[in-house]
Amino acid sequence: MQIYRNYCTEVLNPQGGLEEIWLDYPDNFNFGYDVVDAIAAAEPDQRAMVWCNTENEEHTFTFADVSRESGRMANAFTAAGLKRGDRVMLVLKRHYEYWFAVVALHKLGVTAIPATHMLTVSDYVYRLRASGAKAIVCTPQGDVPRKLRSAVDQAGVDCTLFTVRQDIPGFRNLTAEAALCPDTLDRVDTKVTDPMLIYFTSGTTGEPKGVIHDHSYPLAHIVTAKYWHRAQEYGLHFAVAETGWAKSSWGKLYGQWLVGSAVMIYDFDNFEPKQLCAVINRYGVNSFCAPPTVYRYLVRKGIPDMPTLRHATTAGEVLSPEIFRKFRERTGLQLREGYGQTETTLLMANFYDRAPLEGSMGRVSPLYRVAIVDAQGNPVPAGQIGEVVVLPQGGRRPVGVFCGYLDAQDQYHRAWRGGVYHTGDTAWQDESGNYWFHGRFDDIIKTGGYRVGPYEVEHVLMAHPSVVECSVVGVPDTLRGQAIKAFVVLPQSQEPTQELEKEIKDFCNSRLAEYKWIRLVEFVREMPKTISGKIRKTELKKANPIPHAP
Numbered sequence: 001m002q003i004y005r006n007y008c009t010e011v012l013n014p015q016g017g018l019e020e021i022w023l024d025y026p027d028n029f030n031f032g033y034d035v036v037d038a039i040a041a042a043e044p045d046q047r048a049m050v051w052c053n054t055e056n057e058e059h060t061f062t063f064a065d066v067s068r069e070s071g072r073m074a075n076a077f078t079a080a081g082l083k084r085g086d087r088v089m090l091v092l093k094r095h096y097e098y099w100f101a102v103v104a105l106h107k108l109g110v111t112a113i114p115a116t117h118m119l120t121v122s123d124y125v126y127r128l129r130a131s132g133a134k135a136i137v138c139t140p141q142g143d144v145p146r147k148l149r150s151a152v153d154q155a156g157v158d159c160t161l162f163t164v165r166q167d168i169p170g171f172r173n174l175t176a177e178a179a180l181c182p183d184t185l186d187r188v189d190t191k192v193t194d195p196m197l198i199y200f201t202s203g204t205t206g207e208p209k210g211v212i213h214d215h216s217y218p219l220a221h222i223v224t225a226k227y228w229h230r231a232q233e234y235g236l237h238f239a240v241a242e243t244g245w246a247k248s249s250w251g252k253l254y255g256q257w258l259v260g261s262a263v264m265i266y267d268f269d270n271f272e273p274k275q276l277c278a279v280i281n282r283y284g285v286n287s288f289c290a291p292p293t294v295y296r297y298l299v300r301k302g303i304p305d306m307p308t309l310r311h312a313t314t315a316g317e318v319l320s321p322e323i324f325r326k327f328r329e330r331t332g333l334q335l336r337e338g339y340g341q342t343e344t345t346l347l348m349a350n351f352y353d354r355a356p357l358e359g360s361m362g363r364v365s366p367l368y369r370v371a372i373v374d375a376q377g378n379p380v381p382a383g384q385i386g387e388v389v390v391l392p393q394g395g396r397r398p399v400g401v402f403c404g405y406l407d408a409q410d411q412y413h414r415a416w417r418g419g420v421y422h423t424g425d426t427a428w429q430d431e432s433g434n435y436w437f438h439g440r441f442d443d444i445i446k447t448g449g450y451r452v453g454p455y456e457v458e459h460v461l462m463a464h465p466s467v468v469e470c471s472v473v474g475v476p477d478t479l480r481g482q483a484i485k486a487f488v489v490l491p492q493s494q495e496p497t498q499e500l501e502k503e504i505k506d507f508c509n510s511r512l513a514e515y516k517w518i519r520l521v522e523f524v525r526e527m528p529k530t531i532s533g534k535i536r537k538t539e540l541k542k543a544n545p546i547p548h549a550p
Helices: 003-007 031-042 063-079 097-108 121-131 144-155 174-179 217-229 246-251 254-258 273-283 292-301 321-331 409-415 454-461 498-509
Strands: 008-012 018-023 047-053 058-062 087-091 111-114 135-138 160-163 195-201 209-214 236-239 262-267 287-289 311-314 335-340 346-349 369-373 386-391 421-429 435-440 445-447 450-452 469-477 481-489 520-523
Touching (some): 003 008, 018 217, 047 063, 058 063, 063 097, 063 174, 087 121, 097 111, 097 174, 121 144, 121 195, 121 209, 135 144, 217 254, 217 311, 254 262, 273 292, 292 321, 292 481, 321 335, 369 421, 454 481, 454 498, 481 498
Parallel strands (some): 047 262, 087 111, 287 311, 311 335
Antiparallel strands (some): 335 346, 369 386, 445 450
16 A cells, blocks of 8 residues: 555656655644554555564564554553653664554654664763653663663653563563553644654764654655655565664655555664675565665675565765675666755655666755755855755745754754755765765764764763873775774873773773774874864874874
8 A cells, every 4th residue: 555645746757757746744644643554444464564683583564563553552651651742762773662662652742762772871861861751662682771771860860761572670561561551542633743753963063963853754755765765565675774763764664654665674783794685585675775884795795696676775975886886796786875864854866767876866856955055055056066955945844854953943043044954965966967975064974874973982082081182083994984083182291002092992982882983093293273273174184193102
């Protein structure tokens, strides 16, 4: 069932590509009721999700299953005192309970805050204080319950702790509580303009920002799923992203279910290319999306035959032409890049009606109006580098573009200065209308498919007693795209050594989430700075390192 047709009008070209699209939805649109429950009522046995893990457990869930289980969880949340307008953090890795819980929260009008299990205690403390979350639902696995219990204590917040599947001291067992609840509920009166999701994204000069999306956000992913991922009705789409990241919303839920595709969920901790390929073949995956890091590993380790795979996409960082060519030679499939942000949905892509260009972001999605502008906000000619900005439509914020930063209206207004949304990314357009990524105005590091703000690492680095001054940048890395490199100024009395380098890395990495780990350290005598005293990160790669003492 392709329920998305209820909410949009499309104009296609002769090749079947999307030329124009208009969204039309009621002011109380709610993905939980109007998509999940609606499909469950019309086609209860339609497959919604195929789940497996590294222990060879597997489950297939229909839309009727998701409707019932989300109903039970919604009633369990209500019994625990949660209500419309509250916020709940979800730290559920790739457990199938995430899909039940997030749909339940949508139905209740409770804002979901997905977060990765890789965060440290201090990361969770910041998110709890910033969001005022009334509850957390977390995985029972590993050290996550301990970290979250400690974070709640340190944050000093009144927060109900839930886990799933098993009993853990200090946590309520959401699975057990939901099992005792009815699987239906009366529709809660929510509005499409209500906050639905908050994702924390990396900042360059401060703590991560909470990006707020409202209930219209899922509809913008129709283009993502249908015209970029090529998710098929009654097909199976596989996106690698963990649920703590916005890419999970891009590829594991909203657009896919709207166009009638099931989602493939592989619950794993350690990435192994052969296992991903085995899942694709075992379950007959039709479309696949992963960050460039995954494709680099696949090419390096060897790509097996994947006869059911028909479409492959990637986003997050620039992928080298060599990877494109080797993947195509081995699979016969063209990798199609796309571009967007946590603050948006898919802004540009190599859509399926045209041959993809290696290394290009493709063309602008028909859902948006995008321009490349100079520092004064004037459009630049083809071939000239400028900033990517998103223009309002009819004087209104486009659907799928975030509606605010959490408790940071000044930052939100700055992002929308001049009446357009400033992405902070620079690009250029060729004569044929294709866009090419150039870089960022800020210093966000894209490593292994993750975005890391230098500040997140630098404030930990400065806690080391030997660090007088520091700066963190991303440097080219064959597998990760970028690796995190720290430049460090030592006290005049101290000489750099290999032992000190290792000590600094160990000190920081034991306090950082793994995806933020420092891979390289370089000692410098001083930092290059602007006249106003700001460190010039672009100059650091040219700095002369101080040699290690023998």
